[in-house]
Structure formats: structure tokens, C-alpha cells
Amino acid sequence: MKKSINQFIVYGLLGFLTLVGCQYDSQEVLEEEATEAVLERVDEKWLASDSHPVVQLLYSRGYERGTIYETEEHFLAPPDLLYSKNIDDYDLNDMGNNGAEQAYNTGKLVSLERMRINVFLDNSLGADLQTQSVNAMNALNGINNCALFFVRVFNANQAHITVRSDFGVEPTNVLGRAGFPSNGRPFDTVTLNVDRLDDFGADIRRNTIIHELGHCVGLRHTDWRANRESSAVNIPGTSENDSGSIMWHTINGGNPFTNGDLTAFRALFPRALRVDVVNVIDDYDYSGEIYVLDEVYVDVFTDGSYTTSATLNRNVRVNYKLRIQEYNHTSGSYTYNRNRLLNSGSSRYYIDEEEEQCSPYQGETCTYEEVDITYAFSIL
Ligand SMILES: [Zn+2]
Incomplete structure (x- = not known):
């Protein structure tokens, strides 16, 4: 009572x-x-x-x-x-x-x-x-x-x-x-x-x-x-x-x-999420060409101790920022706000990719991209 x-x-x-x-x-x-x-x-x-x-x-x-x-x-x-x-x-x-x-x-x-x-x-x-x-x-x-x-x-x-x-x-x-x-x-x-x-x-x-x-x-x-x-x-x-x-x-x-x-x-707060970045391509050559491709995943855990993997039990929205840095000829940085809906039922979800590319000897613009989760929340 x-x-x-x-x-x-x-x-x-x-x-x-x-x-x-x-x-x-x-x-x-x-x-x-x-x-x-x-x-x-x-x-x-x-x-x-x-x-x-x-x-x-x-x-x-x-x-x-x-x-x-x-x-x-x-x-x-x-x-x-x-x-x-x-x-x-x-x-x-x-x-x-x-x-x-x-x-x-x-x-x-x-x-x-x-x-x-x-x-x-x-x-x-x-x-x-x-x-x-x-x-x-x-x-x-x-x-x-x-x-x-x-x-x-x-x-x-x-x-x-x-x-x-x-x-x-x-x-x-x-x-x-x-x-x-x-x-x-x-x-x-x-x-x-x-x-x-x-x-x-x-x-x-x-x-x-x-x-x-x-x-x-x-x-x-x-x-x-x-x-x-x-x-x-x-x-x-x-x-x-x-x-x-x-x-x-x-x-x-x-x-x-x-x-x-x-x-x-x-x-x-149904599950804890953690970002996992997986390298797919690493390409460097003698002339200075760079091409790196990473895939960004989200892994699901029972809680914030991140010890026990789990299946997502509710739908979750992940808002993230894709930040792009350009340098060489057209220096600048750009931010794109995107989101992904994670439908319940899996323990690992693909979000987006990150890329780094540069060919400095050919005078090209080099770019570098990075994904940052800004807000992930359960859909009521
Ligand atoms: Zn109060």
C-alpha cells in the first residue's frame, strides 16, 4: 500500500x-x-x-x-x-x-x-x-x-x-x-x-x-x-x-x-544502440589516390552495459547527420540531416556509408564524409 x-x-x-x-x-x-x-x-x-x-x-x-x-x-x-x-x-x-x-x-x-x-x-x-x-x-x-x-x-x-x-x-x-x-x-x-x-x-x-x-x-x-x-x-x-x-x-x-x-x-527505452563502422574498401596507390568506403551499422543490446546482444523489440527512428568536408579546390563543409526507420525484429541494421576520396595529383576535390547519430528514439 x-x-x-x-x-x-x-x-x-x-x-x-x-x-x-x-x-x-x-x-x-x-x-x-x-x-x-x-x-x-x-x-x-x-x-x-x-x-x-x-x-x-x-x-x-x-x-x-x-x-x-x-x-x-x-x-x-x-x-x-x-x-x-x-x-x-x-x-x-x-x-x-x-x-x-x-x-x-x-x-x-x-x-x-x-x-x-x-x-x-x-x-x-x-x-x-x-x-x-x-x-x-x-x-x-x-x-x-x-x-x-x-x-x-x-x-x-x-x-x-x-x-x-x-x-x-x-x-x-x-x-x-x-x-x-x-x-x-x-x-x-x-x-x-x-x-x-x-x-x-x-x-x-x-x-x-x-x-x-x-x-x-x-x-x-x-x-x-x-x-x-x-x-x-x-x-x-x-x-x-x-x-x-x-x-x-x-x-x-x-x-x-x-x-x-x-x-x-x-x-x-526498449533497447540500447551502438554504432559499428565496418571498412569495405581501402584503396591507396603510389600516386596518392585514396578511396576508403566504410559502412555504418547500428547494433542492438539489451541495455547500456552493452554486454548482451538483443533483437530490437520496438520500431526505432534514428536521426543522423552526414557531415561532408571538401578540400582542395572547393573547400567547404556540408551537413545533411537524414533518418532511418529501424523496424523491430533484427539485432543489426545498416544506416549509411562513409566515404573518403582524393586524387590530389589530378587536382581533384577531396572529400571526407562522417555519420553521427543525433537522436535515436522509440516510436510510441
Ligand atoms: Zn518531478
Whole structure:
């Protein structure tokens, strides 16, 4: 039986006054502490400036004036969302983006060739929230036929997502905060209200982290419409009334996932993809003629650990860029955006070819082509 903590949030705000006292045995220790001048990070937030282009964009997506706050690093929007301050992280041509708008919302998703997601757990979480973060990652990794594969890394530079303290920014009714993917990559930060989460048990602490990681890969709130959040696309087989959902806007205790959640994760992230470039022709001769032909394939795996090959179980659209570099007489570079539909049923798919050709001694133009997947997503 799941129990919503909504009531705690609404009615329980005045119930706590936590006294944290450091007790020292001697005057000597006190003096040492004083001279060490321990600097504890405390972040500030303030009402966001209306004129910032990202704030303007958020207003255009339905947020009300006066509801967006700002820290040094992010914009904060209700109920638990972070937004990058860099306007380049936003796709300003959101409409009609090759069907890329799916999930419970306009939120972008993590691309299927990026299903291995490295997570760094900052020391500011403390030991127990680090443990609960690992439990959250294990819960998500344990959903079969869902390709998301979260890996804890101990070097912050390797992280796709950093989970850290809110450093005092959040009010008591916000337990965690995260944002949505951009350019097929997960949102890079989860903040947790460490002080407030101390008031809750292990399952609420873990489920809060699962919820925020869900935002990082692109899931919206199950109850986005009732919550009057900007428009979302529903996932077939899921319900907006699934109040036990991990993506409900308030956190539930108990087992994290409803059947609707499992349906959603499996629909959005059915398999992990990996590009394989195979050389077909290598032709170099004494006069400097070059001709190289490579074929580009996509291989299918059960998840982002890329250990087990699998058959694609849903149709997937792969958007890719073919970049062509010309040099010699007509230097220039060109980009063509293309896509391939991968029909379910195979474990390996041909995408396109890459070519390099040059005959410099005959004064010809040399060209070099490269294929880059920009966004691969499951078709709902
Ligand atoms: Zn949320």
C-alpha cells in the first residue's frame, strides 16, 4: 500500500525544529575548530530576471511570471525542475521535431545510443543518500526490457549526471529537483534537499532520487495536466491518474514502480544502440589516390552495459547527420540531416556509408564524409 506524503508536505511544515549541536570535550578542540574556518557551501536563490532569454522561453511554455527562481547555476521552476541557463541547450524549433516530442511531455529523451549513464554522487549528499542513490540506480537498472543502465562513477569528470545537495536553496516542500535532457543527453544535475530528506525513511529517500533521475532521462510528471504543466504526449498504456506512479509530482513510499511506470520505461527505452563502422574498401596507390568506403551499422543490446546482444523489440527512428568536408579546390563543409526507420525484429541494421576520396595529383576535390547519430528514439 502506497502512502502519499502530500499531507506531510502541506500540513507538516511546522513540525520540526532540528537542533544540531557540536559538543566539544575541551577548550582546546574548540579553538582548533575555530581556526580551521570550515567553509560550508550555502547557495542563494533569487527571483529570475524577466529579460533573460531562457526565462522568456519558459514563460512562452506556460510558466507564470514570478514563479521562476535563479541560482548561480540554474533556473528553478515549479514544482521540482531545473533549467540550464544556457539558451543553446534549448531546441527553439520544438514544434514538429520528427516526432521527437514524446514521453509525458514535450520533454526530450535521452537518445538510445546513450543508455549508459554515469552518475557521480557528491560528498555533500552524506553516506546514506549516497547509498539510496545507488539503490535508486539499481531499481532502474532492474527493470527488464528497459535499456537504461546507470553506473556510479567516482570521478566527477566522467559524470553525465551529478547528484548533490541543494546547499540550502530548497524550501521544505521540495525534496529534490532535476531537469530534462537536451540534444539526446541526460540533464546533468540532481539536487536533493538533504536536510529535509532526513525526516523521511529509506523508501522515500530512494524514490525521490528515482523520480529525479526519471526527469533527467526525459520523463514528465504523470499528472502533468492536473498539475497544469506544459503540454505532454502520453505513452500508450499509461494513465494520468496513476497516483502511485514514481513520476507523480509528489513522492510515494513503498515499491517505486507501478505497472504504468514499467510500461513507460520499456516503451521509451526498449533497447540500447551502438554504432559499428565496418571498412569495405581501402584503396591507396603510389600516386596518392585514396578511396576508403566504410559502412555504418547500428547494433542492438539489451541495455547500456552493452554486454548482451538483443533483437530490437520496438520500431526505432534514428536521426543522423552526414557531415561532408571538401578540400582542395572547393573547400567547404556540408551537413545533411537524414533518418532511418529501424523496424523491430533484427539485432543489426545498416544506416549509411562513409566515404573518403582524393586524387590530389589530378587536382581533384577531396572529400571526407562522417555519420553521427543525433537522436535515436522509440516510436510510441
Ligand atoms: Zn518531478
